[in-house]
Amino acid sequence: MTSIADPEALIRSEDSNHPANLICSLCRNFYTHGWVTGTGGGISIRDRDEDHDHVFIAPSGVQKERMLPENMFVMDFSTKQYLRTPPALKPSACTPLFMAAFTKRGAGACIHTHSQAAVLCTLMSKGKTFSIANIEQIKAIPKPSTGGYMGYFDTLTIPIIENTAHEEDLKDSLEKAIEEYPETCAVLVRRHGVYVWGDTVWKAKTQCESLDYLFELAVKMWQLGLDPAGPITPVEE
Numbered sequence: 001m002t003s004i005a006d007p008e009a010l011i012r013s014e015d016s017n018h019p020a021n022l023i024c025s026l027c028r029n030f031y032t033h034g035w036v037t038g039t040g041g042g043i044s045i046r047d048r049d050e051d052h053d054h055v056f057i058a059p060s061g062v063q064k065e066r067m068l069p070e071n072m073f074v075m076d077f078s079t080k081q082y083l084r085t086p087p088a089l090k091p092s093a094c095t096p097l098f099m100a101a102f103t104k105r106g107a108g109a110c111i112h113t114h115s116q117a118a119v120l121c122t123l124m125s126k127g128k129t130f131s132i133a134n135i136e137q138i139k140a141i142p143k144p145s146t147g148g149y150m151g152y153f154d155t156l157t158i159p160i161i162e163n164t165a166h167e168e169d170l171k172d173s174l175e176k177a178i179e180e181y182p183e184t185c186a187v188l189v190r191r192h193g194v195y196v197w198g199d200t201v202w203k204a205k206t207q208c209e210s211l212d213y214l215f216e217l218a219v220k221m222w223q224l225g226l227d228p229a230g231p232i233t234p235v236e237e
């Protein structure tokens with residue numbers, strides 16, 4: 001561990017928007033959506049400024065909705081050294097996946113959920129992608145090639161990678177999917193969940209909410225015999 005004068009100062013703040021506080025409050029919020037149930041899932045935040053570049057990481061195997069700021073690991077992004085390590089805890093097994101979003105996409109935050117809607121979409125989509133089209137909420141998803149957002153008539157496609165026995169072993173296939181799908185802000189993991197990132201923590205949150213809405217809608221469409229990626233068909237009178 002790189003030694004710094006006061007590691008505790010890294011996680012102590014009265015500011016509710018401080019990353020150590022935000023990870024805890026957001027995980028309580030995510031728990032209510034069923035995204036971080038039974039210790040699964042989580043979020044990591046990269047805090048960049050002129051004088052620091054820190055990554056805040058939650059512990060592994062803990063109830064994510066019960067975490068406290070003092071449970072947070074803090075890593076120096078450039079050296080990859082931990083500046084703060086809470087006693088008797090290990091960093092989240094998702095850390096290499098979160099780091100992939102920070103390194104390959106310059107993300108400010110990455111969320112991992114075990115949402116049942118996400119898992120069901122990976123089971124209903126037989127190939128290597130999930131697609132949905134012609135739904136208003138798609139407009140909340142960024143389109144990096146334009147610097148803007150997707151349009152109502154765009155088809156949203158999210159890559160799906162196969163699950164592995166251990167979370168950290170997903171790193172190579174997640175990185176490959178990020179490279180092969182330059183427009184994507186998410187990667188689904190079959191029978192497991194989804195990773196969603198954004199330029200800021202708030203963009204990561206709204207994108208994750210929008211994607212989860214679309215995953216849930218797609219599942220309901222399949223149940224009704226509708227194709228989520230199908231064309232707009234006239235509603236019969």
Ligand SMILES: CSCCC(=O)C(=O)COP(=O)(O)O
Nearest residue numbers: 039040041060061092093094
């Ligand atoms: C029942 S959770 C299994 C591990 C997992 O998939 C996950 O997302 C949580 O990993 P962590 O190391 O952050 O607890």
Ligand SMILES: [Zn+2]
Nearest residue numbers: 040041167193
């Ligand atoms: Zn997981």
